Amino acid sequence: MSRRYSIWALARNALSHHENWPKAWRSPEPKPAYDALIIGGGGHGLAAAYYLAKLHGMTNIAVLERGWIGGGNTGRNTTIVRSNYLLDENAHFYEHSLKLWEGLSEDLNYNVMFSQRKVINTCHTLGEREATVRRYNSMRLRGIDAEFLTREDLARLEPAMNLSQDVRYPIVCALAQPRGGTARHDAVAWGFARGADSLGVDIIQNCEVTGIDRDPVSGAVIGVQTTRGAIKAPKIGIAVAGHSSQVAAMAGVRLPIESHLLQAFVSEPVKPFLNTVVSTGAAHFYISQTDKGEVLLGGELDGYNSYSQRGSLPSIEHVIASATEMFPRIGRLRFMRQWAGVMDMTMDGSPIIGKLPVPGLYMSGGWCYGGFKATPGSGWCLAWTIAKDEPHPLNAGHTLERFRTSHMIDEKGAGPFPKAH
Numbered sequence: 001m002s003r004r005y006s007i008w009a010l011a012r013n014a015l016s017h018h019e020n021w022p023k024a025w026r027s028p029e030p031k032p033a034y035d036a037l038i039i040g041g042g043g044h045g046l047a048a049a050y051y052l053a054k055l056h057g058m059t060n061i062a063v064l065e066r067g068w069i070g071g072g073n074t075g076r077n078t079t080i081v082r083s084n085y086l087l088d089e090n091a092h093f094y095e096h097s098l099k100l101w102e103g104l105s106e107d108l109n110y111n112v113m114f115s116q117r118k119v120i121n122t123c124h125t126l127g128e129r130e131a132t133v134r135r136y137n138s139m140r141l142r143g144i145d146a147e148f149l150t151r152e153d154l155a156r157l158e159p160a161m162n163l164s165q166d167v168r169y170p171i172v173c174a175l176a177q178p179r180g181g182t183a184r185h186d187a188v189a190w191g192f193a194r195g196a197d198s199l200g201v202d203i204i205q206n207c208e209v210t211g212i213d214r215d216p217v218s219g220a221v222i223g224v225q226t227t228r229g230a231i232k233a234p235k236i237g238i239a240v241a242g243h244s245s246q247v248a249a250m251a252g253v254r255l256p257i258e259s260h261l262l263q264a265f266v267s268e269p270v271k272p273f274l275n276t277v278v279s280t281g282a283a284h285f286y287i288s289q290t291d292k293g294e295v296l297l298g299g300e301l302d303g304y305n306s307y308s309q310r311g312s313l314p315s316i317e318h319v320i321a322s323a324t325e326m327f328p329r330i331g332r333l334r335f336m337r338q339w340a341g342v343m344d345m346t347m348d349g350s351p352i353i354g355k356l357p358v359p360g361l362y363m364s365g366g367w368c369y370g371g372f373k374a375t376p377g378s379g380w381c382l383a384w385t386i387a388k389d390e391p392h393p394l395n396a397g398h399t400l401e402r403f404r405t406s407h408m409i410d411e412k413g414a415g416p417f418p419k420a421h
């Protein structure tokens with residue numbers, strides 16, 4: 001068990017110039033066999049390992065990460081957390097996840113900097129207004145917090161917002177979720193890693209899974225091949241985001257997932273002028289201000305399949321043009337960094353969390369634009385499914401099977417509006 005972080009630990013370590021903090025997690029050599037393996041050391045894989053150890057007593061497990069933990073989409077996203085979904089399966093799952101976020105820093109004894117600053121989705125047409133009212137009502141009926149905002153409300157909440165009617169996308173109204181907000185992406189990966197490690201989980205970095213071994217008679221998984229040797233395990237969970245199709249194919253499973261690029265970029269830090277997280281489906285961008293003062297922006301997919309993690313200039317131009325229309329003052333900012341992540345896009349916009357058609361093989365993937373907010377909920381449900389070999393009611397609908405039987409959860413990865421993040 002690692003030592004708890006506290007005000008006393010901070011004071012004690014200040015006396016020794018912060019040179020004696022214990023390592024947050026170990027770097028063990030892989031053992032030849034475990035009770036379960038998780039492939040992928042992003043937030044989802046680490047959360048699954050943490051909840052497997054904490055809630056299901058499975059501590060002889062390992063997370064295998066081909067690079068460094070949190071170096072995938074977990075460390076590349078715009079960190080928006082919300083639960084304003086329309087369809088039953090997603091609404092209950094994401095609300096469970098949001099509730100886990102609300103206690104996460106305390107649970108992990110690690111500050112994930114969860115900031116419930118309100119998430120606002122603007123509407124720009126009367127058609128969008130109809131859809132917003134429907135979503136608002138469905139959220140309220142499920143007991144999920146929601147606010148319907150007029151243009152006057154928006155002027156009060158975001159004084160820098162351009163509410164003129166003389167623009168390409170005039171704002172009509174907005175939907176807000178007050179409990180939505182942002183969290184610190186690195187801290188989420190590190191907090192789950194530290195929590196899992198302290199419960200005995202081996203986190204093995206620089207260990208790429210190159211093959212999944214199956215029993216020739218039963219077809220069940222029996223282990224993996226990695227760049228650090230073979231490792232045996234009767235249960236394997238896949239949580240590799242944009243590489244889901246590649247890794248599932250190692251066990252002969254074909255997934256209805258495409259890998260696309262999604263970009264984000266960040267400006268120089270400036271004084272606070274954005275109070276909430278704002279997103280728009282019509283103009284395709286989302287914006288927030290980080291705790292350091294940087295303006296953080298993201299947009300739509302690049303529109304072609306790729307694993308490059310770079311992204312193209314037309315998407316940047318589109319996002320900057322739309323964002324400058326809504327917040328004219330950002331036109332004077334210098335943008336400092338740009339990057340992309342490899343998105344795991346399903347055809348109905350909802351994730352696959354559960355058993356795959358190979359005994360002992362499980363996955364959490366197909367997160368489309370919205371998997372960061374799902375991190376604790378996904379880990380929690382994947383852990384349950386692996387431990388009990390059956391899904392929890394919260395992820396019972398998120399099966400791979402639904403694509404064969406046409407029981408889609410047709411949310412289009414949208415959150416409030418088609419095509420929003």
Ligand SMILES: Cc1cc2nc3c(=O)[nH]c(=O)nc-3n(C[C@H](O)[C@H](O)[C@H](O)COP(=O)(O)OP(=O)(O)OC[C@H]3O[C@@H](n4cnc5c(N)ncnc54)[C@H](O)[C@@H]3O)c2cc1C
Nearest residue numbers: 040042043044066072073074077080209341370371372373
């Ligand atoms: C630009 C951008 C903005 C986004 N904005 C938001 C947002 O605002 N809100 C939101 O909710 N979501 C957002 N997302 C989506 C979100 O980031 C992801 O859905 C989520 O972080 C996925 O987490 P993960 O743990 O599944 O994947 P990752 O963090 O990508 O982790 C997967 C890990 O698997 C490893 N891996 C892959 N193949 C192998 C292998 N063969 N062997 C071993 N390891 C392997 C990778 O190295 C990686 O570290 C955004 C994504 C991007 C790119």
